[in-house]
Amino acid sequence: MKSISHICCIGAGYVGGPTMSVIAQKCPHITVTVVDINEKRIAAWNDENFDNLPIYEPGLADVVKEARGRNLFFTTEVDAAIDKADMIFISVNTPTKTYGKGKGMAADLKYIELCARQIARVSTTDKIVVEKSTLPVRTAETLTSILHNTGNGVHFEILSNPEFLAEGTAVQDLLNPDRILIGGDNTPEGQEAKDALTSVYANWIDRDRILQTNVWSSELSKLTANAFLAQRVSSINSISELCEETGADVNEVARAIGTDSRVGSKFLKASVGFGGSCFQKDILNLVYIAKSYGLDKVADYWEQVIIMNDHQKKRFAEKMIASMYNTVAGKKIVLFGWAFKKDTNDTRESAAIYVTDYLLDEQAEIVVYDPKVKEEQIYADLDYLNTRSEEENRRLVTVVSSPEEATKDAHAVAVLTEWDEFTTYNWETIYNNMLKPAFLFDGRKILDSSAMKEIGFKHFAIGE
Numbered sequence: 001m002k003s004i005s006h007i008c009c010i011g012a013g014y015v016g017g018p019t020m021s022v023i024a025q026k027c028p029h030i031t032v033t034v035v036d037i038n039e040k041r042i043a044a045w046n047d048e049n050f051d052n053l054p055i056y057e058p059g060l061a062d063v064v065k066e067a068r069g070r071n072l073f074f075t076t077e078v079d080a081a082i083d084k085a086d087m088i089f090i091s092v093n094t095p096t097k098t099y100g101k102g103k104g105m106a107a108d109l110k111y112i113e114l115c116a117r118q119i120a121r122v123s124t125t126d127k128i129v130v131e132k133s134t135l136p137v138r139t140a141e142t143l144t145s146i147l148h149n150t151g152n153g154v155h156f157e158i159l160s161n162p163e164f165l166a167e168g169t170a171v172q173d174l175l176n177p178d179r180i181l182i183g184g185d186n187t188p189e190g191q192e193a194k195d196a197l198t199s200v201y202a203n204w205i206d207r208d209r210i211l212q213t214n215v216w217s218s219e220l221s222k223l224t225a226n227a228f229l230a231q232r233v234s235s236i237n238s239i240s241e242l243c244e245e246t247g248a249d250v251n252e253v254a255r256a257i258g259t260d261s262r263v264g265s266k267f268l269k270a271s272v273g274f275g276g277s278c279f280q281k282d283i284l285n286l287v288y289i290a291k292s293y294g295l296d297k298v299a300d301y302w303e304q305v306i307i308m309n310d311h312q313k314k315r316f317a318e319k320m321i322a323s324m325y326n327t328v329a330g331k332k333i334v335l336f337g338w339a340f341k342k343d344t345n346d347t348r349e350s351a352a353i354y355v356t357d358y359l360l361d362e363q364a365e366i367v368v369y370d371p372k373v374k375e376e377q378i379y380a381d382l383d384y385l386n387t388r389s390e391e392e393n394r395r396l397v398t399v400v401s402s403p404e405e406a407t408k409d410a411h412a413v414a415v416l417t418e419w420d421e422f423t424t425y426n427w428e429t430i431y432n433n434m435l436k437p438a439f440l441f442d443g444r445k446i447l448d449s450s451a452m453k454e455i456g457f458k459h460f461a462i463g464e
């Protein structure tokens with residue numbers, strides 16, 4: 001079997017960075033080089049101060065500290081790293097297309113194609129090319145065609161090895177994954193490549209958790225896994241609205257159904273709506289693929305998960321506005337949390353962005369506090385929506401670093417991310433700081449409702 005001594009990963013983002021750091025930590029005999037065209041990002045990965053790594057993930061700094069400079073390297077020298085590697089992971093972004101055919105639905109594969117062309121141009125020795133990015137089923141066909149038609153006569157074996165880590169728990173997920181999925185051709189060369197990648201993971205993961213499949217099953221399993229997970233969130237969120245009408249409590253319902261081992265207890269936490277860079281993108285992609293095969297019923301079924309999620313974000317903002325006497329114009333509303341979930345600085349598709357947009361439409365004055373998200377990111381997220389001018393976003397939205405100070409003379413506080421620290425605040429002081437009646441909207445249902453009501457808040461929590 002081919003033994004791997006040099007790995008190159010193209011893309012030093014939320015997946016490439018942590019994944020390669022853990023591979024390097026666990027495989028000191030393999031040299032792992034992570035490359036990116038984003039110079040600022042690479043400089044941050046190489047920063048002497050480990051607090052400045054470009055991605056915040058619990059435990060990540062320690063892993064990088066151990067391996068960086070030993071067998072883990074971050075560089076913008078893409079060509080050199082490609083040529084030296086026996087195995088190349090492609091871990092670049094695959095966002096939803098914003099133009100042309102499939103706009104707003106299909107995955108944009110231009111970055112993937114660029115990588116394939118670059119690998120083909122530069123390689124002088126045989127390579128195993130691993131799709132780590134989440135890709136539409138049958139993308140490996142495109143990669144094969146580019147690599148084999150434009151290469152220098154070297155042999156490329158294509159594998160699909162989707163990543164299942166969740167942000168905020170990436171290091172734990174990588175160290176102890178439920179499974180590793182490796183898809184490849186069932187030819188002797190394909191099997192050899194699958195075994196080579198299996199042997200990399202087997203340095204710290206039991207072999208019975210490393211699943212080998214054909215390449216199409218692997219590609220489709222990744223989209224399906226995200227669709228199933230997101231569907232659970234939309235399902236419980238749909239029930240949260242019914243709870244609010246009927247006096248049922250969504251946490252109690254979730255516990256009651258989750259104890260059935262056929263349902264399971266995870267991913268049943270009602271929220272202001274799921275965010276993150278992948279759930280929406282991957283379901284839209286699944287819907288697009290189903291439609292492209294003429295499977296309209298399949299497409300409609302999955303699209304409903306997105307429709308319910310959009311509804312949840314909107315109805316939360318509407319609930320806030322209706323509670324505050326149907327007007328929030330000129331009212332100071334403090335948002336606790338901007339990240340799409342706790343323990344990450346990632347804000348992509350965060351519900352907070354959309355809730356803010358609705359509130360700004362009603363001319364609210366917004367103050368944001370998030371323990372890990374930088375001010376420039378919050379403005380960038382709002383500017384990206386293109387709903388109003390950059391000046392207006394900066395005039396109407398203030399970003400603060402002290403949560404308690406933020407609540408002075410506020411009409412309302414809304415919890416939009418489930419950061420643990422929010423549950424430890426002195427909510428009595430916050431109440432005293434605020435104008436009365438003081439409104440509290442808990443979009444994550446993390447605060448003790450009866451304690452909040454006792455303090456005096458006009459309190460609303462999702463699903464109760």
Ligand SMILES: NC(=O)C1=CN([C@@H]2O[C@H](COP(=O)(O)OP(=O)(O)OC[C@H]3O[C@@H](n4cnc5c(N)ncnc54)[C@H](O)[C@@H]3O)[C@@H](O)[C@H]2O)C=CC1
Nearest residue numbers: 011012013014015036037038091092093094111133134163
């Ligand atoms: N973020 C997550 O939690 C997960 C993401 N995924 C998938 O992994 C893929 C990557 O996602 P993220 O890491 O979040 O994206 P990201 O946007 O954080 O990182 C992608 C990086 O690739 C770089 N890049 C793009 N084209 C390049 C090129 N031609 N040469 C060198 N570098 C290039 C970009 O500069 C960027 O730094 C996506 O397909 C995503 O769906 C899968 C599982 C989890």
Ligand SMILES: O=C(O)[C@H]1O[C@H](OP(=O)(O)OP(=O)(O)OC[C@H]2O[C@@H](n3ccc(=O)[nH]c3=O)[C@H](O)[C@@H]2O)[C@H](O)[C@@H](O)[C@@H]1O
Nearest residue numbers: 163164165166167233267268269271274275276278340341
């Ligand atoms: O492909 C990906 O990008 C990844 O997408 C998700 O991971 P991630 O988006 O990082 O985080 P999740 O924990 O799945 O949370 C997604 C969103 O759903 C929300 N959520 C999650 C669980 C829940 O019970 N309720 C709920 O509202 C979270 O707050 C968050 O906004 C999947 O969990 C990963 O397995 C997958 O690898």
